[in-house]
Amino acid sequence: MAEASIYEIHDPRFRHLIVTSAGLDELYSGCRWAEGPVWFNDANQLLWSDIPNQRMLRWTPDGGVSVYREPSNFANGHTRDRQGRLISCEHGTRRVTRTEIDGSITVLADSFEGARFNSPNDVVVKSDGTVWFTDPTYGILSDYEGYRADPEQPTRNVYRLDPATGELTAVVTDFVQPNGLVFSHDETVLYVADSAASHDDSLPRHIRVFDVKDGKRLANGRVFSVIDNGIPDGIRTDMNGNLWSSAADGVHCFDSSGKLLGKILVPQTVANLTFGGPKRNRLFIAATRSLYSIYVTATGAQVP
Template structure:
């Protein structure tokens, strides 16, 4: 696969397949983000933020509109019941789409102040919803609605749907962005993408210890991502990290060792594992949706 795969560590040679190449599945978006695989329906959803829509991709069919307007939706995930959980820039909230299609607001304010613009989200096995809240959706009218921040910073939040409590679990990042749990949920990986608006700002992946299932401690930098910034990320079933970057997707070992890169011809915003065996990495990159089969598997739920 000349020009598509760069092997930095010999382990990465076992992760890629010599007869599987990068495919462009669809194009025509303005800024593709937040891919989520819906296994029981056999399709993938991806946000097209500036066009205020969520698109649906099905193998062998044309991309179709899943929801428009989408309130400038960005990141998505599914809870253990299979319900879609979404971050919306336009309404500055995190929502859950119920099985009947109705939408429930999970979080839109913290201590009486509106959230900035929830960006990416994961759901822990106990049902708690963890999300990042940088200001990207209120910096301009391109990906939301330009407005001042009402908070004192950009935080990582934990929402408990049982109690309705919303808590700050990390306040030490400048622009928290993509996030993912390790397979045993003892580590939360979070990207800080502050270099998008500050040349000297952070552009690294950070790992936090998860204690008591609800608190973050002992942050450590896993690695600096360059070119570009880390945005969305995915963790496979052996805890290797797959992170977006300016030139593609970078793969890291849990200890921060860079193993290799999958080169993509557009700036990557996010990625997720999908397909029935979860061995296909779907990549949202600027105007297009790409995919590549790997000798790796993503988590099997939901």
């Protein structure tokens, strides 16, 4: 494909983050809503969610695609902890779980202050082992990506969980629909997407950024960037401080000040993405029905 058909260059620096001769590869098609890709370098595999189909899928370079878990409890976002275990957000059970090395599942959290979560959506693990996740209402709005229910939480929060002590804290409580989240490579800031415009164009479609204080508190929240096509959902950072966000027309890349550097155009609405491959330079993209990948020159951060 020609460069112009894949990329939009908004800033010359974007050319140094992409491989202009690289193609966008469709690795699989057949999902209803692809989400939550997570790379396992030690197993040379990618796992991701097909939320409405109640399954998690696995892709390997040699073996193609197979079913990893079915039913999946309408699992959405995933990450790995510092021991390499899978951490998952489940819409159906409204909980955050950990898959142990033997395959058993441990419930890390399913309620806050005596009330059930809305529907945990996306999750990251900090280098100290704490688990940070978002809790919008998408999984209880209908029976398509979970089970319709009334919210029990008065707000839609970002949480910090310390699995070692069980301490659970709502670190931000003023989001409309918090969604994807990711730390900068040095963990000095946390980015969180607000995707509320998915159901009301007058509501936010931006990414906010917060300073991380003492490793556990967030301060100085401000708007980092606004998505100009669709909404921000899953987000990732690279080792140079850039942020890569999902959007309706593909993947948008911003520098650390929030300036749009460029876009990788994708034929379907992008829900989430992650860096993978042995060099963390292969971008895996979950986009509506399909899983895509493309090589870049950037090196992804936030890999255990």
